[in-house]
Amino acid sequence: MMAQTARSAGFAYRPLYAQVRESLVRRLIEGSWQPGQLIPSEVDLARELGVSQGTIRKALDVMTAEKLLIRRQGRGTFVAAPEESRILFQFFRLVPDQGEPTFPESRVLRVDRDVATAAERADLELSEAAPVIRIERVRTLAGRPAIVETITLSAERFAGFEALPGVPNNVYRLYSERWGITIAGASEKLKAGAATPADAGELSCAPGTPLLEIHRVAHDLEDRPVELRVSRCLTATLHYSSDLR
Amino acid sequence: MMAQTARSAGFAYRPLYAQVRESLVRRLIEGSWQPGQLIPSEVDLARELGVSQGTIRKALDVMTAEKLLIRRQGRGTFVAAPEESRILFQFFRLVPDQGEPTFPESRVLRVDRDVATAAERADLELSEAAPVIRIERVRTLAGRPAIVETITLSAERFAGFEALPGVPNNVYRLYSERWGITIAGASEKLKAGAATPADAGELSCAPGTPLLEIHRVAHDLEDRPVELRVSRCLTATLHYSSDLR
């Protein structure tokens, strides 16, 4: 049963649909609803939680806007899954100047275990001397190496990462399937930088070539930081796309 | 009275609330509802258009999500206005690495009239040899010159621009007040570039310093391109912020 409203109580008022949303998000966090799964119908949820169908609808609408759920008329409501086309649309902003966006291929250079730097500790909210996994890779777009990328993860949270046979191209699906971690959002900070000699070697450009630096912290359903990713991109034939509205 | 639904007609089905939204957006386009104005209450609109309050509510909710309206419980619903704090939040993504976002100050270098380049014609959907206004300015953030910016406008659409006594810092308000043009959204493309000698002089940096290049096309309520803006930014102490969710 749902908590009652706090009407005329003078306390923090929380709409019923927000409480419903919270209880449904908890099912995602706890994994009782898995990515890709069909969830119960509005009518069933309304009966189960003891609220009207309209209230359930509002909660589901909010979660759909948050891209946690996908609704399909006539079929039902599904838990969003880290499927490639969805990830591409939601989390990948680097697109070719001409042509359609495509999912980049990756070549892994290194997987290391180390102690977190001060910057990594701050971004991932880790304690002093926390161990981290670092993955370095080169990503290819439209046949051209275009991105040098370093991913940092908490070695404790991602226990067993180093023992994996390899690192797949779509790591968000890996996080979901192997550790049950859902990437729900990310915040990016962009700067202009210059290619180091190492960058230049990987990207076949001159040292000092201007690169677009993307600093991304991705977070989970509980808004805890999960992954730090620094990408250095050659923007000769591609750009970062951002829509304001 | 609203158009009827096209139910079981086999034609494109358009929900009532979408038709309501369209008719209300037309009021914004035609200027019968002005920026900042209080619009009629839900009940009044429902009576006027002959639909239920719930349908009006849905249309207003959509327009609020599009940032065309601002709703305030107890007060009413207002047309969004090009007020500085709102513009800053909605359209300005360059923020200091430390500290709060602030609205940049501007120093105008030049206002020219010229024939549109091929690139400008493509971005602004202008005809061959169309005349344009170009504004060049340097923008200062946190006391430091950080952005060199070129704004291109159709000289026909912005008739009389050159006769203005000066160019204000907040040009979106100028577009609204002088020409009745509302900037409703923008799409940006980012690349990394290098400072030209001219850039370097304005920004007090070395020629060749990596700069963040932002290429923005802003559009109006009818989705027509209105303004092209190319900004070249020193990202030593600031960054472009982008949230994905």
Added chain:
DNA sequence: TAGTGGTCTAGACCACGAC
């Protein structure tokens, strides 16, 4: 045909802001 989400309505009541 059955079941799902989507739309639309009508009405009650609540929280908020201004008077």
Added chain:
DNA sequence: TCGTGGTCTAGACCACTAT
């Protein structure tokens, strides 16, 4: 105290999908 937007309910019907 009044008017506003916000929430919640109950019920009817429509559009879409699968069977």
